[in-house]
Structure formats: structure tokens, C-alpha cells
Amino acid sequence: MDQAVLDFKTSRENKEQDTKLWVVASGKGGVGKTFVSTSLGITLSKLGHSVAIVDLDLSGSNVHTVLGLSPSHMNIRHYFEGAKTLQELVIPTPFPHLSYVQGFWDSWTPTDFSYTQIQNLIPELKKLRADYVIVDMGAGALEAHLELFKAADEKFLITTPEPTSIEKTYRFIESFVCHSLKANATPDAYGSMISTLRNHRQRTLAKPFSFRSYLKDASGIHCDFFEALSSTPVRLIVNSSRNQANEELGFSMKSVCNKYYDLGIDYAGSIDYDNAVWQSVRVREHVLVAQPFTPLAGQFLATCKQLIAPEELRAVV
Template structure:
């Protein structure tokens, strides 16, 4: 096949900005409070949708409990996976595997996990710049479930932070716990041990409704001398984006608005309800057939919801033009 060198040159230029600094991909991290909420489905769908919009994308599988991004893309497991990066055998770029879809690649997760796996803080700190230096416009990290410290560190480092829930009570509860953990984790490194301990004690009393007066988390932090406080201001520019997956009714579609209101009322915390994704029986059928549902059924409402979600983040002016 004859290569298009003009396109190659254009692509090369996209990895430099006007100040000739090294390219940095936009880092999107997808997390959840519990497993089974469709986090990998959301990650893979965001990746496919961005690639259809003309962007180069790498999806990185960091689900320690069951890496399966390769499966949802219809790919066979590779003998090379992200373990080889953490062991120092390969660079992260060398582990990028192209899919059959144009502009879409992935890094396979821990597929050969016969022994327990864990991340050290040093490994995570090293991973973040490596993720952003991958040759892509967007890097999407599919995290494992739960508010583990490595998950929270990666979540905090992301340009876009996605938190996936389903309408089930267990998932909703775990989502709130993840948000609480993220807030506390983000404040810990900028607090003295005493101030941090007092904050945790106050939050616990607030949950148990034993405080003597109405509680505002924002006001509480402003009054504390042992906590360097700019967390809420940072959330304005880099908010947590909530996605409600597998919604079966209008009430479930509107769940995100209620969760946003709860976070504002109890923590004075801004949460961006990004979108709800309809339940579609074709999703599990497509996984069974090893063909992603957005490829098998590209013109369904489901595909339209992911298209609107991605455009809302990368080209909101297009949506305003439609309205």
C-alpha cells in the first residue's frame, strides 16, 4: 500500500504545539464505585465514537480484576500486555495494539494474572506522563472498580474524569462512597494530620446527623487552618462527569440530576451529570458475538447518545448550533 506522506506530515505536526513542546494526549479516565456497571462498555464506546469523529485514540485497560477491553473490540488476547510496562520490559508505546477500526488502538490489561497484582504509588506517578505521551489525540483509561488509592491518583490526574453508575441502589451507594473518597484523597496531601483527622471525624458526624448545626463542607474547609483549600475551585475547571448507564425509564434517566443535587446539598460539591445511556439488550448480544454494539448497530439511539456525549466535551459549539 502506498503511504500518504502528506497525511503523515500533518499527523506529525499535530503532536507539537506552537511553542514546540512535546505532544500530550488528552487523558480521560473512566471509574466506578462497584463492578458490573458497564464501565468497560462506556470506555470502549467513548473510544470508538472519538475515532469515528476523526481523532486518534488509545484505550488502556487497567482493570486488575478482569481486563477485557480486547474482548469487547473482538480482539484475541495478546501475549504482550501492560504487565510488561510495569516490569520495565517494554515502553507503553510499544504495547499499543491497533484494532480493526481506523484510528483506534488499545493497550491490553493484565490478562495473565495468576498472581496478585498491585500498583505502587511510584508506578502510578511514572504511568501518568507515559499515558499522556502516547501517540494519540485521546488516551482513555478503563480503571478497575472501587476507590483504591491508585485509582484515585489516576482519576485526579485526568483531563476528564468519568464516574459510571447504574440506577441500582447498590451502585448508587458505591458511587457516593467513591466521590467521598476522591474528595478526601484530594485534600489529604494538602492537610496536616490533625486537620485531616478532624475533617474525617466531622464528615462521619455529618453522615450520622449528629452535628449541632447545618453543615457546609465548603465553609468547613475555609475555616480550617490546617488544610490548603482550593479543591472546589479545581472542580470548576475539571469536574467529575457522572454517566448513568443502563437506564430503563425516564425516572432512571433523570437519576443523575438527583445525584447532582445530593452532592450539592450534603457536600456543597459540584458534580456534572454528563449523560444517561439507555439499557439496550443488544449490548450483551454484541459482546457474545464479539462485535461492538456501536459497530453492529451504528444508527441506534445508543450510538447517538455516545456521539452527543463526546461532542459535548470536544465540540460543544456543534450541539449549540443544532439547538
């Protein structure tokens, strides 16, 4: 049997299932979400963990392309149609400990996920036989995206230094907060909050909008969302950083989220712009495989170790 398959099938043997769900999202497309998803997966696998990457990007399924693989005729469409279990769709890769689930690529009609489909999918993702399941999610703040993002053990939000990306990132965060509060609000109270938020957007409020201040004065919404999220904060990553100002952008966005959304996000760091990234896609060899000892590889290694083994980083002098 192929060693990659054997590693994947036995990684959880004689060990209690404790799969961690990592979800990678973005406010808009084209920010390098799939590159980040696959890079996190490859880095975790190099650290000896079994990883399954699930491609849920309906607008452009290309995890297989970034990994340098041909598309499989078996893809996640078969799960949603009830033809296969999610585990049956897991495909081994040439990389030890790393597998993936092919996204939609053979659908010639518009496809979308319903809220109910995503709710049913979440427990299936956590049943996959892997230490880590990384979901490469489609761009935008759709309700199904927000529900999956909320359920993640680690929530990665990818942006770039471009103004359009920054703006869409803020809109995604606002939508995520509203979606998370909706489950603990009466319809009238939720509608009133959305109306107040729109007035804030139109600059018709007497003072800047604050979720925490609003909820303190409002009735009908009861939630410890902001306190609960501190254990699993949104992890912001600035991709395609070209200079010091780009690297510091994440700290500025973190400050804005704290001031206006009362949301303590974590700035996980920046990823350098590197021509080798798009060149690696053309030659169908992931840049972390072709160039495993570059500063780019070191940035993903530091990010993963900070999340799974921070004591190792503290031990470095």
C-alpha cells in the same frame, strides 16, 4: 503497512503533542464501565481522532473482549515490570484510528498498583501518540485509582440506577474529595476532617456535613480544590437507564453532591439499557459497530461532541 497502524503512528505528525487523558471510573464493578470506555473510544475514532484505550482494570481486564479481539500476550504487566515502554505495548485494532493497551490477564497472583506506580504512569499515558487516551480503570476508590482520576482531563464516573451502585458512587465521590484535599493538609488536620466525616456518617453531628463549611472553619487545610475542579468537573453517566426516572437520577445526584459535598459535578447524561449490548459481546462485535445508527450510538455521539465540539451541537436547530 496496515492503514490503522499508519493512521495511529502519523496522527500527531507535524503537530504539537496535546494528548487528552480521559479516565472512566466507578464505585463498584458491573456497571458497564468497559462498555462506556470502548464506546467513547469508538465514537471519538469515528469523528476522526486517534484514540488509545488503556485497560487498567485489575479485577477483570476485558477491553479486548468487548472490542471483539483475542487477548495479546503483550500487556501492561510488561510495562510495570520494566520490560517494555507503554508505547511499545500499543496494539492496533481493526477500527481506524483506534488502538489499545492490553490489561492484565495472565497474572495468576494478586496484583495491585502502588501510589508511586500510578504517579509514574500518568506522564507516560500523556506521551502516547494519540489525540485521546482513555483509561478503563478498576472499580472502587483505591488511592491509586483516585490519584489517576485526579490527573485526568476528563473524569467519567459511571453508575446505574441500582441502590448499591448509587451508594458506592457517593462513597467514591467522598473519597475523591478527601484524597484531593489530603495533599494540601497537615496530617493532624486531615485526620480531624476524616473523624468529623465519620461522625457525620454516624449521624452524631449537630448539622449536616459540608466540606466547604468545614474547611472554612478548620485550620491546616489550604486548597482551592472546589474552585479548581470547576474547569475539569466529574462527569456522571447513568448507564442502563430503563425509564424517565432513571434518566432524571443524574440530576438528583448532582443536586446531592452540590448540597452536601459542595461539589459541582456535571451530569453528562444517561445511556439506555439495550439487550443488544450483551448480545454484541457474545458475538464479539461491538454494538456501536454492529448498529451504528441507533439511539444508543447517538447518546455517545452527543456526549463526545459536547466535550470536544460543543459548538456543533449549538448549531443544530
